[in-house]
Amino acid sequence: MWLFLEDDKKPKAFVSCSLRKEDQRYVDMIIRITKQLGFLPVGTVGKFEASPKPIWQQMAEGIKSADCLILIATPRYIQKDVHDRKKTGKGISEMLHVEVGMAVMAGRPILAFAQKGTNVGSFLPQTVQYIELDYDNKDLNDKWQLIKRYFKNAMKIIKRRWEKEDNKELAGAAGIILGLIGAAKVIDVILAKRTTIQSPQPLSIPSKNSDRGIGDLTLTEKEILIRAKDNNGQIHRFTTGQTMDIIKIGNWGTSHPSDNRSCLRPIEAVEKLDSLGFIKQSSPNLYELTGRGYDTIDKLMANGYKLPE
Numbered sequence: 001m002w003l004f005l006e007d008d009k010k011p012k013a014f015v016s017c018s019l020r021k022e023d024q025r026y027v028d029m030i031i032r033i034t035k036q037l038g039f040l041p042v043g044t045v046g047k048f049e050a051s052p053k054p055i056w057q058q059m060a061e062g063i064k065s066a067d068c069l070i071l072i073a074t075p076r077y078i079q080k081d082v083h084d085r086k087k088t089g090k091g092i093s094e095m096l097h098v099e100v101g102m103a104v105m106a107g108r109p110i111l112a113f114a115q116k117g118t119n120v121g122s123f124l125p126q127t128v129q130y131i132e133l134d135y136d137n138k139d140l141n142d143k144w145q146l147i148k149r150y151f152k153n154a155m156k157i158i159k160r161r162w163e164k165e166d167n168k169e170l171a172g173a174a175g176i177i178l179g180l181i182g183a184a185k186v187i188d189v190i191l192a193k194r195t196t197i198q199s200p201q202p203l204s205i206p207s208k209n210s211d212r213g214i215g216d217l218t219l220t221e222k223e224i225l226i227r228a229k230d231n232n233g234q235i236h237r238f239t240t241g242q243t244m245d246i247i248k249i250g251n252w253g254t255s256h257p258s259d260n261r262s263c264l265r266p267i268e269a270v271e272k273l274d275s276l277g278f279i280k281q282s283s284p285n286l287y288e289l290t291g292r293g294y295d296t297i298d299k300l301m302a303n304g305y306k307l308p309e
Contacts, residue, residue, distance in 0.1 A: 011158045013111075014043035014066035016099040023074040023115075026135050030072045030113050032239060033284070037151040042066060060102050067158045069103035071096060071112040073120050073130070097123055109157045111150055141283045148281075219308075220269040222300060225278060225289070226307055227252050229297050233289035235270060235279060 013034050017027045031041050043062035053061075063069055076093040092114075103110050104127060112130035114120050116139075124130060131150060133139060140147075217225075224247070228235050231250040238246050247253055247266035270287060273279045278293040289297075 010038060010040040011067040011155065012042045012065070013039040013068050013070045014063045014099075014103070014108075015041045015070045015072065016096050016103075017044060017070075017072035018074045018076065018093060019044075020074075023072075026074055026115050027072050029135060029140075029239075030070065030133075032245070033147065034070055034151075036284070037148065038155075039068070039070075039151065041070065056098075059099055060106075063099065063102045063108060064106045066108065067161075068109045068111060068154050069099065071100060071110060071124075071130070073112065073114040073118050073124070075115065075118045092118060092120055097121065100124060100127060107161075109154045111154055137285070141285075144283050217296075218269060220265050221273055221278075222305060223307060224249065224266065224269055224273065225293055225297050226300065226305065228279070228287075228289050229294070233294075235287040237267075237270065237285050237287065 015027075015031060015034070017023070017030075034041050043066055073092045073096060100110060100112075100123070110128040112120075112124060112128055114130050114132045116132055116134040118132075120130065131143060131147065133143060133147075224235065227249040234249070236248045238248060245267060247270055253266070270279070273293070274281055274287060277290055278296060279287045280290050281287050
């Protein structure tokens with residue numbers, strides 16, 4: 001999303017959801033959104049994890065080891081108000097309420113999505129803001145910017161926790177280093193030796209917004225940029241019901257949607273170009289060239305780049 005990360009560096013999202021077949025289509029849609037926005041889905045007992053431990057223990061440990069909780073609320077029960085029989089609704093599983101409570105106790109941010117027509121009860125709305133989302137491209141496109149802000153704000157919370165944990169580790173390491181320095185001084189006095197210690201130069205870590213040279217772009221990334229320019233600056237990303245999305249730019253795109261390997265390279269290239277600011281995602285299924293992208297294309301063309309035959 002904002003930064004292309006390897007799986008071991010992405011924030012982990014414990015997915016709280018139904019495992020029923022009739023809910024799979026909606027659950028898979030939310031999981032695809034989660035992955036697309038840079039989070040790694042983990043933890044769902046019976047979906048991503050299996051263990052002989054008691055279920056409540058698996059849930060608690062999984063949520064604590066994750067960085068956030070993704071709640072996918074789908075209808076489970078028909079509920080009636082005992083005082084007003086005319087009031088009926090489709091309620092969610094009690095296990096989802098339990099996992100939300102565990103996330104609150106663990107101090108993990110919660111991103112909640114409710115399928116349209118689902119009664120989420122009174123606990124969830126008092127705990128966290130949730131987004132009602134239908135399995136419908138129009139509804140998804142209308143709410144896409146809201147969803148991106150939802151995940152972006154969750155990432156800010158997660159990063160603050162990471163920084164606190166890093167500071168604690170640095171403080172502990174500093175204590176050890178100071179202790180070693182003190183011990184070294186004592187030894188130095190005893191041996192009456194002077195040792196010049198040259199401070200190591202700090203490593204230069206490029207920021208995520210640092211310029212990336214044309215020579216650093218892969219062949220696939222270059223090809224996608226050039227083809228997007230010839231397609232009014234647009235790149236389309238589609239879900240076909242297979243395990244992988246496909247990338248289409250005009251008549252060019254993934255040739256075998258059922259082949260994960262052929263789909264993966266263009267998807268990775270598009271996500272990296274997005275993270276580096278060459279393109280921007282304006283909706284779940286559409287990326288567009290940015291000014292930086294057009295400038296890079298001009299440089300590629302000036303250097304004699306040609307599309308592969």
